[in-house]
Amino acid sequence: MKIHEYQAKQLFREAQVPVPQGIVAKTPAEAAAAFKQLGGAIAVVKSQIHAGGRGKGTFKEHPQQRGVVLVRSAEEAEQNAARMLGSVLVTKQTGDEGKQVQTLLVEQGLEIARELYMGIVVDREFGGPVLMMSTEGGMEIEEVAAHSPEKILKEPVDIDYGLFAYQARNLAFKLGLEGPQIKNLELFLNRMCKFFLASDSSMVEVNPLVVTKSGDILALDGKVSFDDNALFRHEKLKALRDLSEENPFEVEAGDWGLSFVKLEGNIGCLVNGAGLAMSTMDLIKLHGGLPANFLDVGGGAKVDQVTKAFQIILSDKNVKAVLVNIFGGI
Missing domain, CATH: 3.30.1490.20 (ATP-grasp fold, A domain)
Known part of the structure; x- marks a missing residue:
């Protein structure tokens, strides 16, 4: 679940993360x-x-x-x-x-001395959350990764403790911070990592993270996504959902217990199991087709859920055919 920038910054304030x-x-x-x-x-x-x-x-x-x-x-x-x-x-x-x-x-408005990048995501390679930072604030991190990967700094985040002080200081030194900026970054990252863990976030991004001329560190932007599977623990966060920003078919599918993501192709997909659904989409692409959606009905779907899945797929005017791939062992 995504939220707006102003909502993210309100949550940052409550977590004592500095924002304008x-x-x-x-x-x-x-x-x-x-x-x-x-x-x-x-x-x-x-x-x-x-x-x-x-x-x-x-x-x-x-x-x-x-x-x-x-x-x-x-x-x-x-x-x-x-x-x-x-x-x-x-x-x-x-x-x-x-x-x-x-x-x-x-x-x-702020008197900005430097713009940095900060992001936290769940990373399979690290087996947990990883904190990323870069001197290339304000740029799309994908472009930095493609052209200057050495400028992206990474530190794993301990799921019980958060970020250790020495990790924050190492990042500060590598980013070229000095004086009070180092301590300010340490406090900022410590609180942000604790927010990430406590809220069951799947992604937090601040781009740019700014250093002011007075040495303060503030989140000038804020993008946050939460793990949908953990929202049952966070009634307050569920109230921040803005359905007008979401695809109506994806919202309807979610209400029926279906995992659906609309894509740009013309071959609809109805599959049980997320991994099988991804493989099915890969096969369609391999043979020159374009999938119109990702749709996982799950292993225990009932007749009414499968019926609704077909209705959602066929409501897309671009769909010319539907590929059904059901694995019977789930």
């Missing part, structure tokens, strides 16, 4: 009021959708309008908000259809 001051706005007037309340000379108005690349993204209705903008007055905040709210933002991650912006985050 920010105010949520749902109308242009609220954006103007937020600028005044923050009280600085500059602020940033940020579109809230479940996708990256918002700063470079543009709106279908207003092609010159970016998804993240710097403003210097309440009037600028209100004018930009009027163009952003209710409009469809298209980014590298949304695809051509884009996503409608319904909420904005108005955030204080």
Whole structure:
């Protein structure tokens, strides 16, 4: 389950992870009021959708309008908000259809000295969570991994303790931090790793993680995904789910106990078992086809669940055929 940036930052605050001051706005007037309340000379108005690349993204209705903008007055905040709210933002991650912006985050401007990258994911190679950091903040980490993999630093996170102090200091030295910046990073990473473990997160990303001119370390961005299988332990987190940001077919499938992910192909897949489903999709690709979906009905699916699975697959107008691959031993 994904959440919005403003929701992630509220959780960060509760975990004592430093973030900039920010105010949520749902109308242009609220954006103007937020600028005044923050009280600085500059602020940033940020579109809230479940996708990256918002700063470079543009709106279908207003092609010159970016998804993240710097403003210097309440009037600028209100004018930009009027163009952003209710409009469809298209980014590298949304695809051509884009996503409608319904909420904005108005955030204080900072005096930034450096931009870093920080991410925590569950890594099979490490057998648990791994913390990644890089000096290449603000860039897509996939591009850094492809062209400069040596710039990505990794440390395993102990699932019982979190991150040890010596690990944080090692990262700080390798990142070229000095003086109070080292201790500030140590505190930041310690709290962030504990948040990751306590919330059963599957991914936490801060890009960029900024170092201010005064030496403070703050999360300028925040992307968080939670393990769906652990949400039964976190009723508070379940309330943060925004169904309008999710594919309606995936939501419906989840309500029926089905694992469904829509893809761009024209061959529907109905399979029992996630591994078998992935292998089936690989075989389709191997023979020149394109799968229209990932769908795992599980090992104990009932007639009504399989019926619903077919209905969901066939509701996709791109589907020309359905490949059923059922393993009888589950």
